[in-house]
Amino acid sequence: MATEKETFEKLISMVESYTETWKQLHHYISLAKTKKFDEEDENEFLEIKSVITQELELIMATVEIDSPSRADVHDLIGKIPTLQSLSEQNENFIKGIDTQWHRNFVALQILQGMVKAQIREMEKKKGKDEGDFRPVLDRVESYVETWKQILHYLNTAGGGKFDEEDETEFLEIKSVALQELELIYSMMEFESPSKAEIIDILTNAVSLTALSQQNENAQRTLGDKWHKVFIGFQALAGAIKAQIKLADKKSAEPAMEERVAQMENYVETWKQFNHFLGLAKSGKFDEEDETQFLETKSVIVQEMESICAVSELTSPTREDVHAIVIGAISLARLGDAKGGAALKTTESKWHQIFIGFQAVLGQLKVQLQESGKKKGWSLFGWGKK
Numbered sequence: 001m002a003t004e005k006e007t008f009e010k011l012i013s014m015v016e017s018y019t020e021t022w023k024q025l026h027h028y029i030s031l032a033k034t035k036k037f038d039e040e041d042e043n044e045f046l047e048i049k050s051v052i053t054q055e056l057e058l059i060m061a062t063v064e065i066d067s068p069s070r071a072d073v074h075d076l077i078g079k080i081p082t083l084q085s086l087s088e089q090n091e092n093f094i095k096g097i098d099t100q101w102h103r104n105f106v107a108l109q110i111l112q113g114m115v116k117a118q119i120r121e122m123e124k125k126k127g128k129d130e131g132d133f134r135p136v137l138d139r140v141e142s143y144v145e146t147w148k149q150i151l152h153y154l155n156t157a158g159g160g161k162f163d164e165e166d167e168t169e170f171l172e173i174k175s176v177a178l179q180e181l182e183l184i185y186s187m188m189e190f191e192s193p194s195k196a197e198i199i200d201i202l203t204n205a206v207s208l209t210a211l212s213q214q215n216e217n218a219q220r221t222l223g224d225k226w227h228k229v230f231i232g233f234q235a236l237a238g239a240i241k242a243q244i245k246l247a248d249k250k251s252a253e254p255a256m257e258e259r260v261a262q263m264e265n266y267v268e269t270w271k272q273f274n275h276f277l278g279l280a281k282s283g284k285f286d287e288e289d290e291t292q293f294l295e296t297k298s299v300i301v302q303e304m305e306s307i308c309a310v311s312e313l314t315s316p317t318r319e320d321v322h323a324i325v326i327g328a329i330s331l332a333r334l335g336d337a338k339g340g341a342a343l344k345t346t347e348s349k350w351h352q353i354f355i356g357f358q359a360v361l362g363q364l365k366v367q368l369q370e371s372g373k374k375k376g377w378s379l380f381g382w383g384k385k
Contacts, residue, residue, distance in 0.1 A: 009120050011062050011114065017057050023171070024048050026101055033094060042083050049077050063115075067107040076100045095210070102206045106199065109175045113182025120186060133247070136187045137240045139207055143180050144233050148294075149173045150205075151226055151345050157211035167208050173243040174202050188240075194234030201225050209298045220333075227329050231322060234298045238305030244307060256368045259310065263361045266303050270354050272296050273328075277347055282333035297325045316356040324349045 028045045031037050058071055059065070079097060080086045086094070153170045156162050181198055204222065205211060211219065276293045279285040304321045307313065327346060328334060334343045 005122050007062070007116050008122075011059070012115050012119070014059050015108060015112050015115065018052075018059060019105070019112070019175075021048060021051050021055065022101075022105060022108060024339060025052060026105075027341065028083060029080070029086065029094075029097060029101060034082040034131070035087045037083045037087075038297065040191070045083050049080075053077060062229060065111060067103040067110070067200075071102060072100070076104070098210065099206055099343075103203060105171075106174070106178060106203050109178035110199070113179035116179065117182045117186035120183060127253060133244050134242050135235065136184070137244065138186050139180070139187060140233060140237050143177070143184060144230070144237065144298075144315055146173065146180065147178050147226075147230055147233065148200075151223075151230075153208060154205065154211065154219075154223060157208040157332070158335075160212050162208045162212075170208055175203065177202060189238055193229040197225065197229055201229065221287075221347065224329060228326050230294075231297065231301055231326050234301040235305055235322065238302030239309070241302060242306040242309035245306065256313060256364065256371055260364045260368050262303075263357065263364055266300075266307065267354070267357050267361060269296065269299050269303065270350070270357060274347075274354070276331060277328075277334065277343065277350060280331040280343060283335050284332045285335070293328075293331055297328065301325055306377060311360075313360065316353045316360075320349075320353055320356075324353060 006179055025048055025297065028037075028041065028048060031041060052073065056070060060070065076097070079100075086097070089097075095347075149172060153166070153173065154164060156170075177198070179197060185195055201222065211222070214222075273296055276285075276289070278295060279289055279293075304318055324346060327342070327349075334346065
């Protein structure tokens with residue numbers, strides 16, 4: 001009799017195979033759009049639909065799943081009896097087919113991720129250290145890189161310059177993003193970014209073609225959602241790094257000298273943020289500047305978590321930092337003539353936060369000086385004993 005792990009591994013294999021068949025269905029849907037197909041293609045299309053229907057029953061006999069549902073898959077198959085009939089449908093009908101196909105594709109990726117997460121849980125019970133945050137950090141950092149690739153393709157769609165290979169790669173990146181998401185959530189509980197937010201973004205990003213046909217507001221909204229999730233992952237990575245740092249030290253309370261140095265470095269990073277606001281105002285920036293701006297925001301959010309892990313800040317707060325960073329979507333958005341008011345607001349908020357951190361730094365230096373007096377020295381030289 002197969003063990004539970006063997007059953008899950010078999011299920012993974014079945015779902016992966018089914019996903020490949022599902023991709024073949026997409027190939028024939030695309031073929032119908034071109035109207036370039038023959039009798040052999042029609043026969044293969046019929047065969048693919050037969051395999052899809054049968055293999056879904058095998059998966060459902062192995063595990064109970066809500067999505068993809070039998071009803072939704074059967075509904076889609078029923079709408080496309082032949083390539084010829086699909087090729088004769090109007091644009092809105094075909095868009096609906098694409099969306100329905102993609103919805104089920106997303107569900108299959110989530111299912112794979114959930115099963116892989118179950119296997120990981122079984123392995124963890126065999127003696128892996130649950131208190132070690134490093135594997136979680138590695139997963140999160142890897143996921144952030146995948147999430148950046150999602151942005152690359154969103155921008156590619158906005159530019160309108162892409163080909164079939166780009167469409168295929170975009171589909172693969174979404175697969176990785178959905179599967180890895182389940183693994184991360186199985187390793188650690190966190191509220192932001194939420195799984196629902198991420199799935200919503202990836203579900204709505206049906207294809208590069210579909211994204212390129214959206215109006216400017218719809219593209220911006222999707223970009224805003226991407227950015228919010230990105231900042232959420234930076235905060236998560238920062239919080240995990242802070243926990244690892246504290247665990248590595250004998251004392252949870254860092255030396256006052258270290259806290260002063262940390263805050264001084266953080267203030268310098270905030271100056272860099274202001275530098276990028278200046279670039280946005282001037283309109284003189286390029287793709288490299290956009291990349292560096294994204295990295296600077298990453299450092300700001302992560303380091304804030306490290307600071308909050310050892311200090312209780314009443315002002316500026318974590319929420320203050322997140323708000324300004326999330327609002328600063330990109331240099332292009334800030335520098336847009338339509339966004340002039342947004343840039344002024346961001347500059348004002350930056351100044352308030354910057355002054356706030358200067359005050360915190362001053363307080364830390366006073367505490368350092370006071371502690372130095374007790375030991376017989378001060379920031380400005382040796383004190384009197």
